[in-house]
Amino acid sequence: MEKLKLIFSLLLIFIVGCESSSQFNDEIPMRELTRFEKQLVASADNFALKIFKKIADDEPGKNVFISPLSISMALGMTLNGAEGNTYEAMRNTLSLSGLTQQEINESYQSLIQLLTKIDSKVIMQIANSIWYRNTIPVKPDFIETNKKYFNAVINPMNFNDPATVNTINNWVKESTNGKIAKIVDKIDPQTIMYLINAIYFKGTWQYQFDKNKTMDDLFKKESDDQVKCRMMNLETDFYVSSNDTFTMLDLPYGKGNFSMTILLPAKDKKVKDVVSSLTDVVWKNSINSLSKTKKQLYMPKFKMEYKIKLNETLKVLGMEIAFDPYNANFKKIYEGVGNAYISEVDHKTFVDVNEEGTEAAAVTSVTIGVTSILDNIIRLDRPFVFVIREKASNCILFIGKLEDPLVE
Numbered sequence: 001m002e003k004l005k006l007i008f009s010l011l012l013i014f015i016v017g018c019e020s021s022s023q024f025n026d027e028i029p030m031r032e033l034t035r036f037e038k039q040l041v042a043s044a045d046n047f048a049l050k051i052f053k054k055i056a057d058d059e060p061g062k063n064v065f066i067s068p069l070s071i072s073m074a075l076g077m078t079l080n081g082a083e084g085n086t087y088e089a090m091r092n093t094l095s096l097s098g099l100t101q102q103e104i105n106e107s108y109q110s111l112i113q114l115l116t117k118i119d120s121k122v123i124m125q126i127a128n129s130i131w132y133r134n135t136i137p138v139k140p141d142f143i144e145t146n147k148k149y150f151n152a153v154i155n156p157m158n159f160n161d162p163a164t165v166n167t168i169n170n171w172v173k174e175s176t177n178g179k180i181a182k183i184v185d186k187i188d189p190q191t192i193m194y195l196i197n198a199i200y201f202k203g204t205w206q207y208q209f210d211k212n213k214t215m216d217d218l219f220k221k222e223s224d225d226q227v228k229c230r231m232m233n234l235e236t237d238f239y240v241s242s243n244d245t246f247t248m249l250d251l252p253y254g255k256g257n258f259s260m261t262i263l264l265p266a267k268d269k270k271v272k273d274v275v276s277s278l279t280d281v282v283w284k285n286s287i288n289s290l291s292k293t294k295k296q297l298y299m300p301k302f303k304m305e306y307k308i309k310l311n312e313t314l315k316v317l318g319m320e321i322a323f324d325p326y327n328a329n330f331k332k333i334y335e336g337v338g339n340a341y342i343s344e345v346d347h348k349t350f351v352d353v354n355e356e357g358t359e360a361a362a363v364t365s366v367t368i369g370v371t372s373i374l375d376n377i378i379r380l381d382r383p384f385v386f387v388i389r390e391k392a393s394n395c396i397l398f399i400g401k402l403e404d405p406l407v408e
Contacts, residue, residue: 037114039098040107042280046095047072049278054313056275061222065306065349067199067362074197074364075314076108077128077152078322078342080145081333081368086321093318105149112151121254123202127175128152131168132193133159136370142333146195159187168194176200176361179350183365191343192334193368203253204357207236209299211355219300222270229300232355238297241289245269245277248286249297253357260358261287262299303352310345310364325371338372 033041048068056064072094079090080101091097096104116124130146132138134156146152153171157164169182175198183196209232217231239250246263253259263286265274315323319342322328328341344367351360383403 034107034110036099036103036107037110040096040104040111043095043098044068044072045283046280047093049280049283050095050317051310051313053275053278054316055308056272058313060272063304063306065304065351066308066347067349067360067364070197070199070362070364071310071345071347073108073126073128073150074195074366075345076104077130077146077150077195077197078330078366078368079104081139081142081330081340082322083331084329086327086329089319089321093314105145109149109151119203119254119257121204122258123200124258125175125177125198125200127171127198129155129171129175129196129198130193131155131157131164131196133157133191136192136334137336138193138334139332152195159191168196172196172198172363176350176363177202177359179359179361180348180363183346183348183363188343188369190369190371191367192340192370195366195368197362197364199360199362201258201360202357203258205355206252206254206256207234208357209234209355214301214355217298217300229302231298231300233296233298235294235296237292238295239290240293240295241286241291242266243282243286246274246286248290249295250290251297260353299353301354305348305350307346307348310347311342314345325369330368333368334370336370336372338370340368340370343367343369 051068051071052064052066055066075090075094079087079094079096082090088097091104099107112126116126118124128146128150130143130152132155138156143154147154155167157167165182165184165187168184172183173181177200179200180198184194213234214230214232217229218226219229219231220226241248244266246265246269249262249264251260251262263274265271311323322330322342325341326339328339330340330342334340344365346365346367347362349360349362351358385402
């Protein structure tokens, strides 16, 4: 079902602001969030809407599925190594400007504990890891901070050994229950570190669809083309709200702590209208307006994988300096010869929605490079000219170019 774009608006990943979900289910046992936790959730929602809108705008007519939590958490670990303008740019991009670094770390720590333990009927796993070149002097405080607050597994590795790629990817595969097989293709010579977050979610619907009622149907794309799909249907009480742009529908998992929140465009609107309308105020007002009503829901089964390099997206959102090889400031990670900077932010996701529930996974990898390694290595891995000469007379004896090293 190419181009299927039901907007889950984060599918749960920031759970509609943890404190607001209790209005929908009296069974949810939950402690009161601290002021800093509430602020982190609000910041997370703001970042989620911001980055989703940017990616959706950049990918018109295409499926989009991201985990803002995974992106935020990988960058949150990286934030502990930033200083000066780089730190401020990253913190502002993540919408965390109202919190100190200590408050940010403590709030991430408690959010991990909350999300992974809040609903015994839902599997929610969050794993963090740091992999670094074992020949470089990584700052001990940076490592210890991420171990303490993000429960990050620390792995000094031989990045020159091809087997290291498999080791990293095996951790990713295990941490996502096999749904995402790899995040690293190869390790470049200038790479000194990967900071990786992995999330795995599996939730059964609180009100499951009857498989016997799933039928062949048609899904109408925005181009007016129709494609075949398997349509599930369920009649029950749902929490619903509407405005001029979309209808919001909340489908709870497990005990109700997690849910899939669907935003269906109004008859005269398109997905891009919904995306452009999403602000903090609109989002919160729609959530607060949800009320119980009986509905007959028709929903397609679907499965998708998605991947994106987030460099340009994050630059546009305000983090450009962090990617600048010569002006980025990550001296709290590394302060050897040369300068550390973010070379890549890679993101992969998986989602499977069926009659029983939803299985989803996400991985975000922040790659740290160092200019000194890049500057001090010359790789003759593309065509080049070569000369044989006599130095005293400067007489050129031979000159040529190599286009194909396999030609004899």
